[in-house]
Amino acid sequence: MNTIEKTDKYVFNTYGRIKKVFVKGEGSTLWDQDGKKYTDFLAGIAVCSLGHSHPAVTETISRQAATLVHVSNLYYTEPQAELAKMLVEKSFADRAFFANSGAEANEAAIKLARRYFNQKEGNRRYKIISMKQSFHGRTMATLTATGQDKIKHGFEPLVDGFIHIPFNDINALKEALLDDTVCAVMMEPVQGEGGVVAADPKYLNSVREICDKEGILLIFDEVQTGMGRCGHLFAHEIYDVKPDIMTLAKALANGLPMGAMVATQKAAQGFAVGSHATTFGGTPLVASVAITVLSIISQPKFLQDCRENGEYFREKLNSLKHNHPVIKDVRGKGLLVGMELDIEAGPIVEKCLEKGFIINAIQGNTLRFAPPLIITKQEIDSLIEVLNGIL
Ligand SMILES: Cc1ncc(COP(=O)(O)O)c(C=O)c1O
Numbered sequence: 001m002n003t004i005e006k007t008d009k010y011v012f013n014t015y016g017r018i019k020k021v022f023v024k025g026e027g028s029t030l031w032d033q034d035g036k037k038y039t040d041f042l043a044g045i046a047v048c049s050l051g052h053s054h055p056a057v058t059e060t061i062s063r064q065a066a067t068l069v070h071v072s073n074l075y076y077t078e079p080q081a082e083l084a085k086m087l088v089e090k091s092f093a094d095r096a097f098f099a100n101s102g103a104e105a106n107e108a109a110i111k112l113a114r115r116y117f118n119q120k121e122g123n124r125r126y127k128i129i130s131m132k133q134s135f136h137g138r139t140m141a142t143l144t145a146t147g148q149d150k151i152k153h154g155f156e157p158l159v160d161g162f163i164h165i166p167f168n169d170i171n172a173l174k175e176a177l178l179d180d181t182v183c184a185v186m187m188e189p190v191q192g193e194g195g196v197v198a199a200d201p202k203y204l205n206s207v208r209e210i211c212d213k214e215g216i217l218l219i220f221d222e223v224q225t226g227m228g229r230c231g232h233l234f235a236h237e238i239y240d241v242k243p244d245i246m247t248l249a250k251a252l253a254n255g256l257p258m259g260a261m262v263a264t265q266k267a268a269q270g271f272a273v274g275s276h277a278t279t280f281g282g283t284p285l286v287a288s289v290a291i292t293v294l295s296i297i298s299q300p301k302f303l304q305d306c307r308e309n310g311e312y313f314r315e316k317l318n319s320l321k322h323n324h325p326v327i328k329d330v331r332g333k334g335l336l337v338g339m340e341l342d343i344e345a346g347p348i349v350e351k352c353l354e355k356g357f358i359i360n361a362i363q364g365n366t367l368r369f370a371p372p373l374i375i376t377k378q379e380i381d382s383l384i385e386v387l388n389g390i391l
Pocket of ligand 1: 136222
């Protein structure tokens with residue numbers, strides 16, 4: 001039985017997989033089992049931001065694996081302490097909680113917002129406002145927070161206390177807040193799975209003002225947009241708007257499973273000993289890798305290159321518009337890039353794969369590009385040439 005047959009027979013059938021088996025990666029290049037080479041414009045869905053087999057990541061994994069992998073959060077370990085310090089020093093936050101995925105980080109954020117108000121004023125405020133077309137994960141609370149029906153289908157009854165409003169519509173937020181049992185607004189500064197749709201700067205500033213006025217918490221889900229993906233360490237820096245709570249995952253440990261929730265001291269007071277926990281959160285292994293990743297990605301030159309290459313990429317995609325009227329829109333921030341078409345995007349993904357380029361389709365008609373942040377202009381040029389041919 002080959003790998004595809006074995007997977008299809010023994011693994012739960014929850015993924016619509018493309019029939020390719022990958023065996024090796026280096027930088028922005030992946031190889032399949034037939035030795036065919038691909039340029040990776042997806043990075044494991046915005047995860048391997050330093051590329052595959054980055055020497056510093058490989059060295060950190062090997063060193064830490066040979067030293068200490070796990071002891072449990074009943075004790076202290078230096079990599080977790082140092083990573084929390086770094087995240088705090090590089091963000092608005094005062095404290096970090098470590099989880100193992102984006103959904104878990106968001107679950108922690110939802111629990112923190114609820115418990116913060118529960119400690120302050122009992123059970124009165126518990127509702128979370130989130131956005132239509134948002135994506136926050138697949139646990140029961142995070143799929144309820146998610147603003148896409150297809151994710152929730154068949155899992156009813158959902159978790160109580162979530163309100164969905166249209167994204168980028170400040171009046172909808174004001175109206176939803178006529179309900180005074182809301183404890184937080186939860187949103188992505190740039191919706192990723194929802195089609196690479198950025199918040200309008202005026203809107204995001206007003207959301208912050210309104211949350212302050214109402215005395216409720218603002219949660220930014222930066223699971224996809226954080227860690228340099230949008231050309232700044234965190235996407236909210238583009239807007240100069242700070243949340244009370246932020247969640248991270250995906251690129252945090254360049255492919256090792258890790259999530260984090262960071263919060264201001266004020267919001268963090270919602271949790272005490274025993275409020276929340278996870279066995280694997282912030283193990284020495286994943287935390288040391290995240291330290292390495294954060295040290296590299298947070299360098300100003302690294303982020304500047306990411307912004308420049310993102311702009312270059314969007315310019316090149318926009319230039320395809322002249323010849324290809326099927327392109328409706330090119331958008332995104334940094335190296336999180338979307339191209340909306342007025343045809344199905346799936347066949348374009350397949351054709352790109354045939355030509356040795358890995359890209360992705362979301363929302364039926366949008367191509368999503370989230371390459372390793374080390375992608376070069378030459379690699380971008382090669383993809384543009386191939387897209388030009390295919391379109
Ligand atoms: C914005 C956002 N939040 C949460 C998640 C869920 O993360 P995970 O798949 O690690 O649970 C994702 C995953 O795509 C995401 O894009």
